[in-house]
Every structure is written in C-alpha cells, then in structure tokens.
Amino acid sequence: MCILTMKILPDHHTDAALIAKVKNGDERAFTQLVKKYEQTVWGFAFKLCRDKQKAEESFQDTFINVFRKIDQFDSRSKFSTWLYTIVANNCLMHRRKRKLDGLLESFDEAPDVENSEVQKQLAAWDDSPIETMMNKELRERMDAAIQELPDEYKVVFVLRDLEDRTAEETAKILKLSVPAVKSRLRRSRIFLRHKLHDMMTA
Amino acid sequence: MKHSRSQTKIHVHTLSCGKVYEHLCDNLDSKLDSEACRRIKAHIKGCKNCSALLDSLKKTVYLYKKYPAPELPEKSRKKLFAVIRLDKSKNRAAR
Numbered sequence A: 001m002c003i004l005t006m007k008i009l010p011d012h013h014t015d016a017a018l019i020a021k022v023k024n025g026d027e028r029a030f031t032q033l034v035k036k037y038e039q040t041v042w043g044f045a046f047k048l049c050r051d052k053q054k055a056e057e058s059f060q061d062t063f064i065n066v067f068r069k070i071d072q073f074d075s076r077s078k079f080s081t082w083l084y085t086i087v088a089n090n091c092l093m094h095r096r097k098r099k100l101d102g103l104l105e106s107f108d109e110a111p112d113v114e115n116s117e118v119q120k121q122l123a124a125w126d127d128s129p130i131e132t133m134m135n136k137e138l139r140e141r142m143d144a145a146i147q148e149l150p151d152e153y154k155v156v157f158v159l160r161d162l163e164d165r166t167a168e169e170t171a172k173i174l175k176l177s178v179p180a181v182k183s184r185l186r187r188s189r190i191f192l193r194h195k196l197h198d199m200m201t202a
Numbered sequence B: 001m002k003h004s005r006s007q008t009k010i011h012v013h014t015l016s017c018g019k020v021y022e023h024l025c026d027n028l029d030s031k032l033d034s035e036a037c038r039r040i041k042a043h044i045k046g047c048k049n050c051s052a053l054l055d056s057l058k059k060t061v062y063l064y065k066k067y068p069a070p071e072l073p074e075k076s077r078k079k080l081f082a083v084i085r086l087d088k089s090k091n092r093a094a095r
C-alpha cells in the first residue's frame, strides 16, 4: 500500500485492521489498541465518575471487556462507538443495580426551558476570562453540580459537550432516540448553568 | 417591499424565548445562516434574557471542558496488562 492511500484511509479502516489482528490473538495489536484509546477511555470514565478510583476500575473493566468480547465486535461499525458503549454501561451499571430512585423520573417530567430559566430575568455572567475563575471553590461546585444530575443525563452531557460526539453517535451509544438526546442535553445544560449561576454573577 | 420587511420584523418579536433556545441547543456556536437561524439571531440580539442565557450556557460548557482531568496512572496501565496476561493463560489452561 502506498503512503498516499495510507494517509487518506479513515481511522475506521486502521482500527479494523488492528481489531482483525486482535481477533487472531495478536497480543501486540491489543497493546497498540489500548495505547490508542487509553486516554479516551480513562478521560471519559473520569468525567462520568468524577472519582479517580472508580475511573480506574472502569478503565480496567472496559479493556478487559474489550479483550474478552472482541469477537462480538462488528468491524463494520465504529470502534470508538463500541468503546464508549462499554464504558457508559460500566459506569451506569452501578446505578441500575441500586434501582432508580425516582430522580430520573423527576428530571424527565420537570418543565423544560420554555417554562423555567428563560422566563426569568437573568443576570449576566461575569466577563472575566474563564481560566482566571477556575479555583478550588468553583471546581467543588462543578463537581457537586454534575453529580446531582441523574447518570442518564450526565452521560449525555459528557458525550455531547465534553467528548464532542454528535447527537447521532450519542444516540447510538446510549440506545436512545436523537430527540431524547437533544432534550436530555438541553436539560442538563440548564441544570448545570443554574447550579453555577450565583458564583458566576458576583 | 416595505410592507414585507415590517412583517418579518413582527415575526422576530413574536418568536418565543423558549423556541430560540431549543434551536440553539444542538450547537451553541452553530453558524446561523438559514432563514430560521437569522430570525433567532435577530431575537437574541434584541433580547437581553436570551443573550444572557446563551452566554452563560456557553460558559458552563466551557468551564466543564476546562476542568483539569488527571493523567492515567502508570500503575493502572501495568495492572491492566497483568490481568490480560492472566486471563490469556487461564483460557489456555481451560482448553
């Protein structure tokens, strides 16, 4: 294969080649696959759990799952989508085990933006550069706020806004409809904004 | 000509704030150039509430994007490969 075609080959194909090798038991190919995606998995797990130890467990579980279930992966689909699905399931599983405590339902039924935030008179946020505002107090508030989101909302916010996945890919990862993704994203953003509001208007 | 322009103007003002936000939701920085988008843009420009909301939403997302994430601990990577090797040898023994 010439260098030119290598260059224009989408990521998808290079992954497929790597995965085919892993399926054949190539340990070095698996190492390469881990190296390529370890930051993605670790970062995503950390953003979901917001706890180093839990993120580490999730990181381990995810790649062990990838290793064990690689035969189930359909090479025609995107590897990163499959990977995100495994991490998300892993992080959300703990909550499902505990059974839903009504938090999700109360979120689903809460009035949407039309009836809440936008109707009020909103104070504008401080115009100082965001970087200068990032201190311990704000980080703690941000942690608390995102932890208050039901996991099913948090995961949508993280995938869409922090991991920059499209609405379509997020829907695929979470087995949701695109409108459901959009509505959860809207509510999550409004919720987080509301939780940070008083610190940002001072 | 004059007539139609003033009609468009009326439309801008009747666009509800909630509708505006719904359109912006998918991409807070979307390039607004379709007819519907131009109406939204005009609304935001003239509506203090919507511009404050949009600005604060963008900042919310930006804050979370900038939240410092820790590096993957080296021991975590080592542990993973140790577990995988164990898994492989177990499978071989089972065969």
Ligand SMILES: [Zn+2]
Pocket: B016, B017, B020, B043, B044, B047, B048, B049, B050, B051
């Ligand atoms: Zn408005």
